Amino acid sequence: MNVFHDAATQVQCESIAQWKKDGKPVVGYTCSYAPAEIFYAADILPYRLRGIETDGMEVGDTYFGPFICSFPKCILQLAGKGKFSFLDGAIITPGCDGMRRLDECWRKAGEDIENIVPDYFYYFDVPHKSENHGMAWYIEEIKELIKSLEAHFKVSISKEKLTAAIKEFNKGRRLLGEVENLRFQQDIVVSGTDVFAATVAGTVMPRDEYTKELKKWVTALKKRKTALNTGKHRVMLVGSISDEIDLFELIEDTGKAIIVGENLCFGIRYEGSEIKEHGDPIEALAKHYLGSSVCPRMYGKYKERLALLKERIISSQAEGVIMQNIRFCDLHGAENALFERDLEAMGIPCLRVEREYGPHIDAGRMKLRINAFLERINGSSKTAKKTKSTEEMFVSA
């Protein structure tokens, strides 16, 4: 497990350093709508840009201003401080407006601070609708990205290589699916913190090494007998982007809860389903990444997202949902309010909290709310046991 925790809690872990020593390129990306398989096919390490290890905000605040989500600001701060100097390239995607502005702010900061913009700096556009012209547009964007990578890095990204990449990534997806099944059991043998660390690690580690480590870990997990959830409430964590292990620890360290599922940009939702391994790989990638609509950035898909969340609540037997949104995150702020309205109406207790992104920020305030929420679940679950199960609540709602 340490290899995943090391990868999830450091901007540059050992595996990345080794990759660089071997003379191979690393390209950062910002959003779960950027198909990492394309980079793998070109023997480039796809590295999901992180905000951890930020200890100030002078660069982020200078170029972004104060009234915007702190996650892209943290990325810029790290870039400005040279923490991403190992990157050979970066791809910015309009996951939200804050992320879109990272493209402009990073370039602008690069005019004032030397060597902080990687040689390859690319804006990868993603439409907000997945039907018809949206899908066609996204396929074109993927083709343009491939051409651009091929030209800059002098590589060839053939359809065969893309299919092989899809197959390799699917191995990880299947393994994470097995982890999810373990969390759905009555007795849970793995903490939410460990699962999240393993998922985040998958966005930064070289994929072959990751798949190998994941397989070892899943095999070991299956042999575990001791339940970690005795006397604890099963909760889900959803909302704004987070790569913070601290946030999971904050909830699980109360000793009163175990996280049985999450719907977060860095979480397992991104690896939720397999990609078609036959036919045109670009179309298969587009269908998976754009067609899944798991992020509130996608228009007109609220009902689908609510249905997905309900399905996960039922399968994980979650007793409550913690909804967090980073300050100024309009997408999740609005979506959380809708989720809360609809889930509370079905009898699922929800906690909605607004917070700043960053290590240990707001920990005391968050802890108070989480403890009070768990006390609320404690009361309501006793009442619910006398009446209905979670599934029955949804059926009758």
Next chain:
Amino acid sequence: MSIVAGCDVGSLTSKAVIMKNGKIIGSSIIKSKPRPKDSADAALEEALKSAGVSKNDIKYCIGTGYGREKIGFVNEVVSEIKCHGKGARWMMPSAETVIDIGGQDCKTMKIDKDGNAGRFFANDKCASGTGRFLEVMAKVLGVSIDELGKLSAKAKDPITLASTCTVWAQADVIKYINSGIPIEDIGAGINTAMAGRVAILVNAVKPEGDIFMTGGVAKNIGVLETLEKLIGKRIKRARKADPQIAGALGAALLSMEKLNGNGRNKQ
């Protein structure tokens, strides 16, 4: 003799309540000290003194508030949201919605017939809408917090504070003082700004049934009456006990339930 206690160590004040057979026999409110442990010790000592009992007589004690983890003498700790719900229901048995304005945060919650908190909301922005906001403003005006509350009734043309930020609002208030605006009008503006922030949270929880307010700000009549106007509902006044001790009272009530073996509040 089943004597229990509750201790609420807040950011501005610390409170303790001693109960015997379901009745309050002693209580205290002191200004919080730099160390939560010292605040808790001092609050309990004063409450014990007013009750005329000793620490050894306490059969069970629950701690709450921001400093709860640091209290040395408690049997367990519980969140202040749960404690305020309990305390509010004891003070006002018909209460279904509770507004608690503490020193550094503001919460609204629904409670059931046993005082257990259901849905709740807490301020997430900053210090505006909290006791700290009023404390800072009272200091600038050179009046006590009690006097600040009474200024609303005397105001003729209340000012409007442009900013909800405590620091910037303070700059606004200084500007009004220097312009010669009557202190009553400035005080009323401060109370209205405070009530406006709280009203947002009250509306978010969709208040039902009788509304009751706990925390030190519940004693500020200017905020209370303006808040009633803003939410269009009457807020029940505390008569059985000081609303500022509601958290400590709730902790004492939970201690009593624990002592009596009521599993409802088992953590």
